[in-house]
Amino acid sequence: MKKITFYYVRHGQTLFNILGRLQGWCDSPLTEKGITDAGRASAALAGVPFTKACSSSSPRASRTAEIILEHHDVPLKTYDDLREFDYGMLDGEKTAAIPMEDLLKRRKTGSWADVGGESSEMICTRIRKQFELFAEQFNDKDQVLVVSHGTYALFLMKELLGIDLDEYRRQCADSEQTLFPNGGIMKFEYENGSWNVLRMPCVPESFEG
Numbered sequence: 109m110k111k112i113t114f115y116y117v118r119h120g121q122t123l124f125n126i127l128g129r130l131q132g133w134c135d136s137p138l139t140e141k142g143i144t145d146a147g148r149a150s151a152a153l154a155g156v157p158f159t160k161a162c163s164s165s166s167p168r169a170s171r172t173a174e175i176i177l178e179h180h181d182v183p184l185k186t187y188d189d190l191r192e193f194d195y196g197m198l199d200g201e202k203t204a205a206i207p208m209e210d211l212l213k214r215r216k217t218g219s220w221a222d223v224g225g226e227s228s229e230m231i232c233t234r235i236r237k238q239f240e241l242f243a244e245q246f247n248d249k250d251q252v253l254v255v256s257h258g259t260y261a262l263f264l265m266k267e268l269l270g271i272d273l274d275e276y277r278r279q280c281a282d283s284e285q286t287l288f289p290n291g292g293i294m295k296f297e298y299e300n301g302s303w304n305v306l307r308m309p310c311v312p313e314s315f316e317g
Contacts, residue, residue: 113295113297114254114295114297115153115252115293115294116256116293117256117294118258118288118289118290118292119142119146119164119166119168119255119290119291120144121139121142121290122136122137122138122168123139124136124200125142125290126139130201130202133191133192133194135167142168144291146291149175149292149293150177152313153253153312158252159182159251160182162186162187164186165186165188165191166191166192169186170184172291189238190238190260192257193257194226196221196225196226218263232263232266235260236268258288265294269305271305292309292311293307293312293315294308295307
């Protein structure tokens, strides 16, 4: 019997976020707002007794994690397999420079493998591998901070939590909400081989532990 609770946070706003550039395995620094985003997440999670802390090895994620952990006495470990979706040769490109039809098609199919990036199958395999390792290695009743990325989170929701992304996108569009805001928090758990969502992505101020 094993039950592990995960608190997943998207990194704070970055320079490439405001410049409208694809940001996968490439990186850009947190903006002032991004640092504030991380601080808001830190305040929302201040009462969580974390026993483990993990982040993507991308600096924008690890810096966000460091801010969240300023009032927690738990070491941070970084993982390459928590990195964002890989956009290949188009990583870092302005989205406005990519033909809209091509961009919409790629986002619908989830495939960037033809430009040296990942496919939806590739990232889903990477996600499942990493989180199954967490489930195997972590202890019963662990409370785990995970700081990673927005697109990665969507594929995680689909692969591990069984969420219909098309329906989720429609719900967010209808309510004029961001799919996963910078500094936003999602909560889910692993229990005896099953993964279950406890709190869908929300802004820090709406999160209740």
